[in-house]
Structure formats: structure tokens, C-alpha cells
Amino acid sequence: MERGRAALGPALELVHTGRAPTRAVLTAELGVTRATAGAVAAELEALGLIRVDARPTASTGSQGRPSHRLSVAPDGPVVLAAQIHADGFRAALVGLGGRMVATAPGCMTVPADPARIIDAVVAAGAGLLRETGRRCLGAGLAVPSAVAEPEGTALNPLHLSWPAGAPVRTLFTEALAKAGVLGPGGVPVPGMAGNDVNLAALAEHRHGAGRGARHLLCVATGHRGVGGALVLDGRLHSGSSGLALEVGHLTVNPAGLPCHCGSRGCLDVEADPAAFLTAAGRTPGPDSSLLHQATELLRTAYDDPSVRDAAELIADRLGLGLAGLVNILNPDRIVLGGLHRELLAADPDRLRAVVADRSLWGRSGSVPILPATLDHNSLVGAAEAAWQPVLDDPLGVLG
Amino acid sequence: MERGRAALGPALELVHTGRAPTRAVLTAELGVTRATAGAVAAELEALGLIRVDARPTASTGSQGRPSHRLSVAPDGPVVLAAQIHADGFRAALVGLGGRMVATAPGCMTVPADPARIIDAVVAAGAGLLRETGRRCLGAGLAVPSAVAEPEGTALNPLHLSWPAGAPVRTLFTEALAKAGVLGPGGVPVPGMAGNDVNLAALAEHRHGAGRGARHLLCVATGHRGVGGALVLDGRLHSGSSGLALEVGHLTVNPAGLPCHCGSRGCLDVEADPAAFLTAAGRTPGPDSSLLHQATELLRTAYDDPSVRDAAELIADRLGLGLAGLVNILNPDRIVLGGLHRELLAADPDRLRAVVADRSLWGRSGSVPILPATLDHNSLVGAAEAAWQPVLDDPLGVLG
DNA sequence: GTATTTTGTTTAGCGTCGGCACAAAGTCAG
DNA sequence: CTGACTTTGTGCCGACGCTAAACAAAATAC
Structure with a gap:
């Protein structure tokens, strides 16, 4: 009945990274039949993640029936992206395709302990969610420190005068719960945390100067x-x-x-x-x-x-x-x-x-x-990390 | 009808690396039902790649019906593995599980040009195939040089006094065809070529000191x-x-x-x-x-x-x-x-x-x-590279 | 000896995808 | 303008590959 469940994630990633402008190329990229690609696109549209243009694209010069354009849903769900750096923090809502929907910069005149500043940046993000009324599917945080996995601790946050080993992911997740940032099903969204350069690389690979590179x-x-x-x-x-x-x-x-x-x-x-x-x-x-x-x-x-x-x-x-x-x-x-x-x-x-x-x-x-070509690439990268579960299995998150 | 096609490769790899001693753990490792795991094992046995013991294993101490042991087929197909180093060459037939079936060392008293020595090592391997009468499914060659992809050329074979850029993979494949090393369907097997340390790492990961490592x-x-x-x-x-x-x-x-x-x-x-x-x-x-x-x-x-x-x-x-x-x-x-x-x-x-x-x-x-714990790990690694297509898709090679 | 546990097999059912025919919407040629 | 062609999108059917569930087998536990 529901066709194209396995291809749902790859298809969303193709639209997300702009590599599937139409169902025709989606068919080719996925290596499935037109029927399946059509069903996949319909399913993603029903989930509110992508949009299928009602009108076909303007004549492209090539003959044949023109294709309908695929794009990320302009007012679909977002993720909460947060970045902390030496001179402050920044929160944003980022949609699919790396589209920055809303941002809130914040200063930090005196060094603050991790919990305080993470609470502040999450509060800013939660404010943006209230203002815009967008659905939130995840949250990501970029910090200027190596982040140990699977603990989620910041090992060398030297530029923030934080203690080494600060449990940033746990603090982030707790702050999200405290601020009432809820995902699908009314459960608090889990927080992802990563090194800012790592996340910037992810963003540049998906939407910036690294697009199409195999090993970036x-x-x-x-x-x-x-x-x-x-x-x-x-x-x-x-x-x-x-x-x-x-x-x-x-x-x-x-x-x-x-x-x-x-x-x-x-x-x-x-x-x-x-x-x-x-x-x-x-x-x-x-x-x-x-x-x-x-x-x-x-x-x-x-x-x-x-x-x-x-x-x-x-x-x-x-x-x-x-x-x-x-x-x-x-x-x-x-x-x-x-x-x-x-x-x-x-x-x-x-x-x-x-x-x-x-x-x-x-x-x-x-x-x-x-x-690098993206503005705020660490912030967009934090959003990418937050989107990842959705890209891997849309139904698992939204179903 | 044919059950378990997608899981065929992963299942073979589990038996190959010794991580699936019985169908019960195969079931668990693959994350499928017992029915599917049984069908997969039967299929691999029918292909002549693995063996399912007729007698159940001796009592293990735990209760419940004892499991039948899975192992690589002792006289199943092999691959031709070859290694060239500063003081000579070595050819071998290697079965699944990294089992060395037959070897033929060879000396090289005077430096020889690439084509000559590759012909010699392939001839030695072809001799082993004739002697043992084994089916051959692939061939791999290890050389002490970086090998450029996708060209398959040896970039710095300094220790062999070869010219830089020698097209080792092409020479290897041609030598295999000349020597009449045929794979399934009577077509000459394609040759894989790689750096000896790279291939040794692969062998150690599958069968040696690197087993179970995620990033080795x-x-x-x-x-x-x-x-x-x-x-x-x-x-x-x-x-x-x-x-x-x-x-x-x-x-x-x-x-x-x-x-x-x-x-x-x-x-x-x-x-x-x-x-x-x-x-x-x-x-x-x-x-x-x-x-x-x-x-x-x-x-x-x-x-x-x-x-x-x-x-x-x-x-x-x-x-x-x-x-x-x-x-x-x-x-x-x-x-x-x-x-x-x-x-x-x-x-x-x-x-x-x-x-x-x-x-x-x-x-x-x-x-x-x-x-490192394996003898001749570069040679076993060359075999691993040759087995890879079979591990990825057994039916694609043997079907 | 009977109950329990674990393994293996058989059967039925169903979800997912490919194949195919058909419809839709454009360009191209005359 | 009309018909042929090309490309895109959709509905239907069948087949493949899996799960689920019941059953059978072979050991241990009490």
C-alpha cells in the first residue's frame, strides 16, 4: 500500500540538498521506477516536508511533458539550531534545504557557566518557535570544542572558560525540556551537540562549497x-x-x-x-x-x-x-x-x-x-545534525 | 520463493569472518526471523559457499535444542591471491574465512619488469588452480606501492625498480586472461590490485588482530x-x-x-x-x-x-x-x-x-x-579484495 | 517422564516494488 | 492546425521477499 518506504530517506535528502529538482530526476537518482518515485514524493508531501508545484515548470527547451518542480516545504517543520562562541551565542530556526527561517543573536559580556549560557540560547530558540509557530523536529548545538562520543562532553572548551568535560549534550537536552521545546508526539526533542568546525563541514558539504565532494x-x-x-x-x-x-x-x-x-x-x-x-x-x-x-x-x-x-x-x-x-x-x-x-x-x-x-x-x-561559502555555517551544520534522524528515516520521526 | 536475497551478502560475511557460528546467532546478527536466516543459510549452502553441519554441536551446557554449526565450505571455491615484494613473489589460493588452500613462493634474483613478474606470479597461481581443481571466483594482487584509483597504476614502486605509473591492474587482468584463469560463466576473472599495507589491514580486520574494531x-x-x-x-x-x-x-x-x-x-x-x-x-x-x-x-x-x-x-x-x-x-x-x-x-x-x-x-x-597476528597478511588481504564482490552480492557473481 | 527452553521448518499472508498500459502535456514537422 | 513523437505521471497487477505464527525437533531441568 504505502509504496517507497525504504527510499523515503534518500529521496528527502536529495530534495534537501537540491539534487532532485523534479520527480523525473528523483526517479533516476533513486534508481526506482517512476511509479515508486511518484509515491515517495506524494508521501513526503503528505508529511509536510516537501512541496510539489501544482503548475509544471516553464518550458525548458527540451521536448516532452514538463515536470513539476520539487522543493522543500516553505513553511514545513524546522529544527532549532544553536551556536556558542567566544563572544556570544546565536539561535536560529532552520528548515530543510538549510533555509534559515529566523535567527536571534545574543551577547555574552561576562563568561558564563555552561548551564547558564545553554539555557539562554535555548530560551532564545524557544522564543523563535513561539513567535513563528513552527513545528520543531530536532535541535543541534555547535560549540568550539571537541565533543566526545558517546558521552557528549566538551573536552577542550578553552575559549569559553568552561571546565573541561562539560556535559554539553545533556545540558542542551535538559534545557530543551525545561523550555518546553516539544517534537512530534509531544515529547521533548533530543539535543545533538558537536564541534563547530565539524558541523560547519557538514553544512558546507550539503549546501555550500563542498557540494558533490566525496571526501571533503x-x-x-x-x-x-x-x-x-x-x-x-x-x-x-x-x-x-x-x-x-x-x-x-x-x-x-x-x-x-x-x-x-x-x-x-x-x-x-x-x-x-x-x-x-x-x-x-x-x-x-x-x-x-x-x-x-x-x-x-x-x-x-x-x-x-x-x-x-x-x-x-x-x-x-x-x-x-x-x-x-x-x-x-x-x-x-x-x-x-x-x-x-x-x-x-x-x-x-x-x-x-x-x-x-x-x-x-x-x-x-x-x-x-x-x-567556505555559507554564512553561519556552524549554525546550519548544527541544524543538519538535528535533521539527520529525519533524513535517515522520515517515518520513524514523523510516523 | 527465493527467500533472503538482500541478507545473503551480510550473512556470508558473518560466516566468512567467523561471527556467525550457528544459524541462531546468524538470526540475531542479521536482525531477521529464524525462517529467513534458515533460508539464507540453505541458499549459501546450495551455492557451495558454506557448510551446515549435519550433526548438531556437542552439548554446550545451555539448555534447548542444540544448533547446527555453520562454517565456510572446506572445498568450496577459492580466489587467486598474489603478492609481489622486493625479494620475490608469492601466489596462493585462498578460500572463504581466509583459509590458505595452497601456496607457491617464487624468487626473483634479478629485477624484472612489471609485465614479466606479474605473468610469473599469475602462472604460479594458475598452476595451483590446475593442481587442486578448485573453482576460482576472483583474483587480487598486493604490491609495495600506492595504487591510484580508478586507474590501477602503481605510483611509487620504488623497491621493485619499476617505472612509476606501471598499470599493474591492467597487467594483472591481462595475465589472468592469458593464463586462462576463468571464473563463473567461463569469463576471465577481473583482477584487483592494491597496496600491500592496505590489503594487510583489511586481512587483519577480518581475520587477525583487528577483528571487531570499528576504525582500525x-x-x-x-x-x-x-x-x-x-x-x-x-x-x-x-x-x-x-x-x-x-x-x-x-x-x-x-x-x-x-x-x-x-x-x-x-x-x-x-x-x-x-x-x-x-x-x-x-x-x-x-x-x-x-x-x-x-x-x-x-x-x-x-x-x-x-x-x-x-x-x-x-x-x-x-x-x-x-x-x-x-x-x-x-x-x-x-x-x-x-x-x-x-x-x-x-x-x-x-x-x-x-x-x-x-x-x-x-x-x-x-x-x-x-x-599483527596473521602470516602473510598482505596475501590474505589480496584475497579479501578478490572476495569482496562475492561478499557484496553472492548471487550477482554466482547466480 | 513431563515440562521447559531453544532451534529449525512449514505455511500463510502481506507489504513493497517492478512492469506495463494508459493518460497527460509539452515540442516538432508539415 | 493537426498528427507524430517525446517525456512525465498514474493506476493496476503480479511477483518477490519478508514476517508472523503454528508446528516439530532436540536438548536440559526437575
Whole structure:
């Protein structure tokens, strides 16, 4: 009776990522018959997740009956996405397709303990849900720290002056229950928590510069330190305990600065915004503005030789680290975020040349290196994590 | 009518890896009903791949009807496995379960060009097939070089004095056709080719020290250089073009020896058998005996302070490299082969301590590091690669 | 010896999907 | 404008592959 139950998840993911604009291509992508694809689309529409245009698309030039366009339901359910960073937090409602429906930024003038700030960001999200009246199907939280699995604890939330091992997922889930954020069936939605760079990589893979990549490597800075993430065949690879891609301690300058990890010349201290500012002869400001300060300097004063030299120095070190990662992971695309995105924009060729030169197989076809393209990609990534159960089994969540 | 088609592959893999000793646990592992599991087992038995014991197992102590044991068919079909290394080649027939049915070693006194030696090893394998009269379902070849995908070319067969880019998979497939190695339907079997360490990792994961690991990292030496491999959720991760886990150029000694990659202090030149022999004050012999020479020295003269010191030096460097990999890959187990296996055996605690100390989260639960346990694991791994199509879809190959 | 537990088999039933025919809605050729 | 063609969407049927449930078999437990 209900046709196409197994294909329901894959079909939703295709529409979600914009790879199934019509039922015809959905049929081809799923490898099923038109009958099944039609039933799948009807089912997803009945669930309120996608929309099938009543009018066929305007003439495409090709002959044959025109297809009806598929798209995510514009006022379908959403997920609650939250991000905490050094200078504040941000809550948002995100629909399918990575569509940001509503956002609420928040400041944090004094460092707060994990429970307080997580409560605050959830309260902001719950407010958005009340204002918009949207159904909520899940919730995701991005934090600037490695998050251990399956415990859901933040292992190194250094930039938030939190205690190591803060149980962020539990706190998030409890805050959601307290705030009355209910999912299908009236039960509180479970909270997902993850590292911000990991989640940003997921977002870039689904909706940004990483679309279509099979093995996507992302490297990005916040204010301090360098983070990495890897998406393999569409799934985030976070290692056996969530701690993979801690790339900050690759050695990129053997005679460099000592690092808190015990070694010296780590990527973390040699290629982050603070390192760039120092190299350019500038005095780094407070931690919570390093990224902004570095980015502005790079954008406005690139003609200044000291800035240019510093940019090239940092780019060379980053290139060395990326080359090491290419030798180990062999990705087919690299996306850079934070300061590294700006370094790439300032001089794309230099960085690419260093990576090609220092990676073993660089000569025989180098890896494309692209800047991140999404605004708030960690936030969208938190939403992706929250959507994942729905994408895996729509009926299991909504049935 | 034909019951259990989707579960056929998973079921075969369970029996193949020894995780389904009876139909009862097969039922549980597959998550199907007893009826389906019984039909699946019957189908696999009819295909000649597994055997269902006629007599029930001896009393197990637990009550209830005793189960009939499942095992791989002792005289079922085989695959042709081949390995080429610096001092010769080896051909074998390998059945399901990693059972070596017949082997034929071969020497190579003078360096030969790829086509000649591949022809020779295939001829040896074809001879074994004629002698034993076994059905052949596939063929796999292990070479000491990165193998590019999808081209199937050997990119750095340095130890074989082959030209870089030798099309080993094509040569292998052609040799199989020439030698008349036929599969089901009388068509020549296709040849698979892969890096020896990669294939060894696959073998250790299925039948050796890596059994049950979710994310398995293998690191091993041959005579020169260091190789790595990663098995993720049971599948070999060889990157987007087959070049992943080229771990030989991690920096482990910033002030160390220059490497042909342009850097200095790479794992390749700092932690291979030649480096160990030099550190111990011994004169390295010819390339094709370095591993043997180093292993013997380590086994017989570990009381000699110079040997012990050298072993500890190399182990420390290896530990540094492994720690870097742990930070990036976060595996839940590490298996070491070649000289590294012996270093681990000589002093297990030292290596584990270095890795725990230098990896970021070592304190909160360090990664188990184990020695490889299979003889000829690259050869068995080549067989695993050849079996893969059968494990994925038995009917597609045999139906 | 009977009850209980666990395993294996048979049968019936049903859900899900492919195949096919048909309808719908456009372009193309004359 | 009309008819042929192409492509998309839908309804119906049948087959395949599974579950469920009852039954049978073979051991242990009391």
C-alpha cells in the first residue's frame, strides 16, 4: 500500500540538498521506477516536508511533458539550531534545504557557566518557535570544542572558560525540556551537540562549497587555534570517540613556538589569527575579537608589506599542514573557513602551490581548495545534525 | 520463493569472518526471523559457499535444542591471491574465512619488469588452480606501492625498480586472461590490485588482530619506508584516488635526515628497518633483506645496549607518528606490522606510553596497540579484495 | 517422564516494488 | 492546425521477499 518506504530517506535528502529538482530526476537518482518515485514524493508531501508545484515548470527547451518542480516545504517543520562562541551565542530556526527561517543573536559580556549560557540560547530558540509557530523536529548545538562520543562532553572548551568535560549534550537536552521545546508526539526533542568546525563541514558539504565532494576536508580557525573536519561519503567522520581531525597539533614549523600540547610549532599556534597578527607586527586584542581583527587587517591593509609578508608566512605554514593532511586523507576537495578563508581569498595561487608542492601526489592532479561559502555555517551544520534522524528515516520521526 | 536475497551478502560475511557460528546467532546478527536466516543459510549452502553441519554441536551446557554449526565450505571455491615484494613473489589460493588452500613462493634474483613478474606470479597461481581443481571466483594482487584509483597504476614502486605509473591492474587482468584463469560463466576473472599495507589491514580486520574494531589503523614497514592503512566500518578507506594513508612523510624528528620528499625527519627515513640498523651501529645489507636483518637483530640481540637504545629511539619516533595519526583519525585500535610489530613485542609499554603521552586525549582512554597476528597478511588481504564482490552480492557473481 | 527452553521448518499472508498500459502535456514537422 | 513523437505521471497487477505464527525437533531441568 504505502509504496517507497525504504527510499523515503534518500529521496528527502536529495530534495534537501537540491539534487532532485523534479520527480523525473528523483526517479533516476533513486534508481526506482517512476511509479515508486511518484509515491515517495506524494508521501513526503503528505508529511509536510516537501512541496510539489501544482503548475509544471516553464518550458525548458527540451521536448516532452514538463515536470513539476520539487522543493522543500516553505513553511514545513524546522529544527532549532544553536551556536556558542567566544563572544556570544546565536539561535536560529532552520528548515530543510538549510533555509534559515529566523535567527536571534545574543551577547555574552561576562563568561558564563555552561548551564547558564545553554539555557539562554535555548530560551532564545524557544522564543523563535513561539513567535513563528513552527513545528520543531530536532535541535543541534555547535560549540568550539571537541565533543566526545558517546558521552557528549566538551573536552577542550578553552575559549569559553568552561571546565573541561562539560556535559554539553545533556545540558542542551535538559534545557530543551525545561523550555518546553516539544517534537512530534509531544515529547521533548533530543539535543545533538558537536564541534563547530565539524558541523560547519557538514553544512558546507550539503549546501555550500563542498557540494558533490566525496571526501571533503574542512579546515578553519575561530579566534584561537585551528580546527579540522572530514566528511566521507556524506557522513561526518568524527572518529571512534568523536575526537578525529584534531589537526591543530600538526607540526608546521619545527623551530616554532611552544604549544600547550608539549610540542612546538603546531598549526594551532602558528597559523591562527593571533599568529597572523603577531607576524604582521600588530598587537593582538582580546581573544573574542582576534578573528575579526585579523580579517579586517587582511582585507584593508594587504598592500602593507608587513601584512602581506605575514599573510604569506601563515599561508605557507597552513599549506604545509594541509599537505600533510592530503597525504593522510586524500580528500577530493578542501574547504577553508575563518581566517584561512581570507588567506585563500587574498592569494589563492600561493596556498594552492604550497599544497601541491608538498603533497606527495600534488603533481599528478592537485586537490581543489575552496573558500567556505555559507554564512553561519556552524549554525546550519548544527541544524543538519538535528535533521539527520529525519533524513535517515522520515517515518520513524514523523510516523 | 527465493527467500533472503538482500541478507545473503551480510550473512556470508558473518560466516566468512567467523561471527556467525550457528544459524541462531546468524538470526540475531542479521536482525531477521529464524525462517529467513534458515533460508539464507540453505541458499549459501546450495551455492557451495558454506557448510551446515549435519550433526548438531556437542552439548554446550545451555539448555534447548542444540544448533547446527555453520562454517565456510572446506572445498568450496577459492580466489587467486598474489603478492609481489622486493625479494620475490608469492601466489596462493585462498578460500572463504581466509583459509590458505595452497601456496607457491617464487624468487626473483634479478629485477624484472612489471609485465614479466606479474605473468610469473599469475602462472604460479594458475598452476595451483590446475593442481587442486578448485573453482576460482576472483583474483587480487598486493604490491609495495600506492595504487591510484580508478586507474590501477602503481605510483611509487620504488623497491621493485619499476617505472612509476606501471598499470599493474591492467597487467594483472591481462595475465589472468592469458593464463586462462576463468571464473563463473567461463569469463576471465577481473583482477584487483592494491597496496600491500592496505590489503594487510583489511586481512587483519577480518581475520587477525583487528577483528571487531570499528576504525582500525594499521602501520607497517617493509624493507624500506613506512606504510599505513585505515579500515572504517569494515571498508578500506583508500581516499578519493587510492592515495590515502601515505603516512611515511609525517615529521617525527625535525632535525632528522633529509627525505626524498623534500622535507627532513620523515617517518619513512626515521623509523624503517634501515634507520633501526643504522641507529644500532650495524651496516644495512642489501635492500631486499633489511626487514629480515632488522628483525633478527631485534630478536637475538635485544640485550645489547646499542640495540636496545636503537629500538627505543625508533619506537619513540614511531610513537610520535602514531600519536599524530591518532589525533587526526581517532581510531579505536592500532595494529602494527613488519619491524614495528617486533618493536612492539620487544617493549610494548614504551610505545604505548609515548602514544598516550603525545596524543591529545591519551589520558582519557588510550588506544589499544596490537601486533599483527596473521602470516602473510598482505596475501590474505589480496584475497579479501578478490572476495569482496562475492561478499557484496553472492548471487550477482554466482547466480 | 513431563515440562521447559531453544532451534529449525512449514505455511500463510502481506507489504513493497517492478512492469506495463494508459493518460497527460509539452515540442516538432508539415 | 493537426498528427507524430517525446517525456512525465498514474493506476493496476503480479511477483518477490519478508514476517508472523503454528508446528516439530532436540536438548536440559526437575
